[in-house]
Amino acid sequence: MCGIVGYVGERRVVPIILEGLKRLEYRGYDSAGLVYLQEGRLHKYRSEGKLANLEEKMEKVADLDSTIGLGHTRWATHGAPSEKNAHPHTDCTGELVVVHNGIIENYHTLREGLQARGHVFQSETDTEVLAHLIEEQLDGDLVAAVRKALAQVVGSYALGVMWTGEPDILVAVRNQSPLVLGVKEGGGCLMASDIPALLPYTKQVIFLDDQELAVLGRNHWRVESLVGGAAVTKKIHTIDWNASMAEKGGYKHFMLKEIYEQPQAILNTYRGRVDPETGVVDLPEIGLAAEKLCGIERIALVACGTSWHAALVAKYWLEKWVGIPVEVDIASEFRYRRLLVNDKVLVIPISQSGETADTLAGLRRAKAMGATVVTICNVVGSTMTREADGVIYTHAGPEIGVASTKAFTCQLTALFLLTLYLGRVRQTITAADGLALAQGLLSLPAMLEGELPRLQEETAVIAEEFAKSRDFLYLGRGVNFPIALEGALKLKEISYIHAEGYAAGELKHGPIALIDDEMPVLALVPQDGVYEKVISNVEEVKARRGRLILIGSAGDASLARIGDRCVALPALHEDLAPILYTVPLQLLSYEIASLRGCDVDQPRNLAKSVTVE
Numbered sequence: 001m002c003g004i005v006g007y008v009g010e011r012r013v014v015p016i017i018l019e020g021l022k023r024l025e026y027r028g029y030d031s032a033g034l035v036y037l038q039e040g041r042l043h044k045y046r047s048e049g050k051l052a053n054l055e056e057k058m059e060k061v062a063d064l065d066s067t068i069g070l071g072h073t074r075w076a077t078h079g080a081p082s083e084k085n086a087h088p089h090t091d092c093t094g095e096l097v098v099v100h101n102g103i104i105e106n107y108h109t110l111r112e113g114l115q116a117r118g119h120v121f122q123s124e125t126d127t128e129v130l131a132h133l134i135e136e137q138l139d140g141d142l143v144a145a146v147r148k149a150l151a152q153v154v155g156s157y158a159l160g161v162m163w164t165g166e167p168d169i170l171v172a173v174r175n176q177s178p179l180v181l182g183v184k185e186g187g188g189c190l191m192a193s194d195i196p197a198l199l200p201y202t203k204q205v206i207f208l209d210d211q212e213l214a215v216l217g218r219n220h221w222r223v224e225s226l227v228g229g230a231a232v233t234k235k236i237h238t239i240d241w242n243a244s245m246a247e248k249g250g251y252k253h254f255m256l257k258e259i260y261e262q263p264q265a266i267l268n269t270y271r272g273r274v275d276p277e278t279g280v281v282d283l284p285e286i287g288l289a290a291e292k293l294c295g296i297e298r299i300a301l302v303a304c305g306t307s308w309h310a311a312l313v314a315k316y317w318l319e320k321w322v323g324i325p326v327e328v329d330i331a332s333e334f335r336y337r338r339l340l341v342n343d344k345v346l347v348i349p350i351s352q353s354g355e356t357a358d359t360l361a362g363l364r365r366a367k368a369m370g371a372t373v374v375t376i377c378n379v380v381g382s383t384m385t386r387e388a389d390g391v392i393y394t395h396a397g398p399e400i401g402v403a404s405t406k407a408f409t410c411q412l413t414a415l416f417l418l419t420l421y422l423g424r425v426r427q428t429i430t431a432a433d434g435l436a437l438a439q440g441l442l443s444l445p446a447m448l449e450g451e452l453p454r455l456q457e458e459t460a461v462i463a464e465e466f467a468k469s470r471d472f473l474y475l476g477r478g479v480n481f482p483i484a485l486e487g488a489l490k491l492k493e494i495s496y497i498h499a500e501g502y503a504a505g506e507l508k509h510g511p512i513a514l515i516d517d518e519m520p521v522l523a524l525v526p527q528d529g530v531y532e533k534v535i536s537n538v539e540e541v542k543a544r545r546g547r548l549i550l551i552g553s554a555g556d557a558s559l560a561r562i563g564d565r566c567v568a569l570p571a572l573h574e575d576l577a578p579i580l581y582t583v584p585l586q587l588l589s590y591e592i593a594s595l596r597g598c599d600v601d602q603p604r605n606l607a608k609s610v611t612v613e
Contacts, residue, residue, distance in 0.1 A: 002101035003073040005197050006160045006170050008216050009188025014064045017071035020197035021051055025602060026400040029073035030081035035088040035097045036069030037167055042097055046086035070160045072099040079124030089128040091135035092119055095164040100127040101193055102156035102177040142166050143215060147226060160191055170216045173226060174208040178355040181206040181214055189216035195239055196398050203239045207381040237381045241398055253600045255401035259586050260452055263445040265406040268395035269413040270441060279438030281421040286374055286390035293425050296346045299326045302334045302362045303350040306404040307411060311350055312482035313578045314415035321423045331358035335365055343370040352399060352407040354382025363387060376414050378407055392418060401601045403493045405586050412579050416441060440573035447570055455584050462549060462565045463591035466520050472499035473511060475523040477530045483578045484524060487585035494603050495593040504537040515544040524581050525552040528574035538562055551584055
């Protein structure tokens with residue numbers, strides 16, 4: 001969602017803010033703005049649309065010597081995308097400014113009260129009430145004013161505040177919306193919504209927790225409780241990403257770069273966790289004793305979007321190899337339904353960012369009901385990793401493209417590792433099966449590395465034929481059914497073609513009515529335990545003149561006989577097919593979106609990290 005960048009130090013602030021905002025573009029936004037303090041005055045600039053519009057404005061501004069300021073990219077929630085609704089927002093005096101990510105739930109009531117007391121509003125946003133509330137409390141102490149103002153607020157916020165009365169500090173506050181601090185040896189402090197904005201300047205970061213306030217100075221910082229003001233000791237984390245990991249590296253789009261990074265990312269995710277001689281998996285970061293894991297009676301997987309598809313795949317794995325009942329919930333449903341959760345349930349939230357609002361709320365509800373929680377996440381130190389009982393980190397590195405690619409395959413890798421680990425701990429998987437499955441996983445990176453160029457060439461040819469389609473059906477069965485859902489999601493996300501994924505056996509229960517010679521149908525048909533069933537379903541499409549794209553096993557003569565277009569993939573243990581078969585679907589979506597001229601990395605209306613409900 002919205003992106004925040006702030007800096008105070010000795011360097012010129014405007015280039016730092018603009019660079020930081022560029023690195024947060026992947027979060028999704030519709031307007032941008034910045035503010036800096038120079039010679040006792042706040043200078044504010046805002047633009048609707050892309051960050052380039054703001055940069056163009058700043059090129060015309062002279063004497064940008066300020067060394068303290070804030071920047072923001074906005075994703076509209078209250079008020080249309082426009083310059084007047086873009087952040088930063090000021091109070092009535094023009095001497096105090098705020099940037100904000102989140103939603104103020106009681107803003108209507110607060111706004112009415114402020115207007116009745118004479119405050120004049122310049123925007124339609126919920127954020128502006130924060131500036132006016134702080135203004136009312138100001139009496140020479142910005143931190144005290146922020147604390148008193150926020151005591152009246154209900155909602156979520158990551159907040160950056162600057163005031164001309166204290167020209168050498170920024171105030172940062174977090175509640176249910178991510179905010180990270182960057183600290184530098186020799187002086188200078190930063191704040192940002194996510195780590196990539198900090199990487200060009202420091203690898204030393206501090207993750208704020210809910211209800212924490214930070215004061216950032218040129219050569220100092222401190223964190224305290226928002227309620228009461230007690231000092232809080234924070235751990236400084238060293239991030240092992242580098243700034244170049246967030247650059248395109250010669251690829252046309254971040255999404256394509258991240259598709260090609262998957263072999264290395266998968267390898268990084270299992271590296272050091274699997275004994276290649278025995279197949280035994282070691283996951284010490286789970287932090288749970290074997291007897292605790294053996295006492296679990298049920299697993300609940302909780303996630304949103306692409307992460308939910310990873311959870312659906314894991315249900316097949318866990319029930320097959322661990323022999324335990326598994327539920328899969330969309331997090332926004334999990335958090336509101338009547339839950340039957342207790343201390344015998346293992347809840348596994350899955351999130352790339354570790355800040356997804358609905359998934360985080362589900363985690364907290366499950367913990368409150370006594371469940372054991374192990375989160376799967378890509379970001380070290382994120383909120384979910386701190387609040388869970390244990391964690392399995394994926395090692396995808398920063399993912400900039402809004403449509404998830406390498407984070408998804410790394411989630412699948414982590415869930416497969418968890419399956420092997422639990423199978424050994426609970427003694428539901430034999431040593432021979434465990435070794436065969438582990439060796440299949442270990443073979444994946446090299447296999448993908450070799451196949452990627454060919455797969456891109458073949459999917460590019462298919463894309464030429466189908467780029468103008470209005471609708472698409474994706475079919476899969478068994479463990480590959482969720483991959484059909486994921487393939488359809490990728491296509492609709494970045495190409496804006498209507499696409500739906502179905503279990504192949506459901507075709508005759510409704511979707512078959514859509515089949516004609518204009519309807520492309522993509523089916524996943526590996527030679528696995530349900531192969532004959534899927535072929536039968538595909539034949540039904542062919543009989544109705546549907547345009548068939550088949551993705552299946554190398555050497556399968558049926559592919560060319562039945563399909564209009566085919567992609568063959570190497571033989572692999574059938575339980576690992578979901579990871580392999582994901583890749584051509586990603587590439588096909590990418591190639592179609594590129595041909596249609598879509599903004600592949602930043603599709604309309606979407607955000608990378610969904611931190612509001």
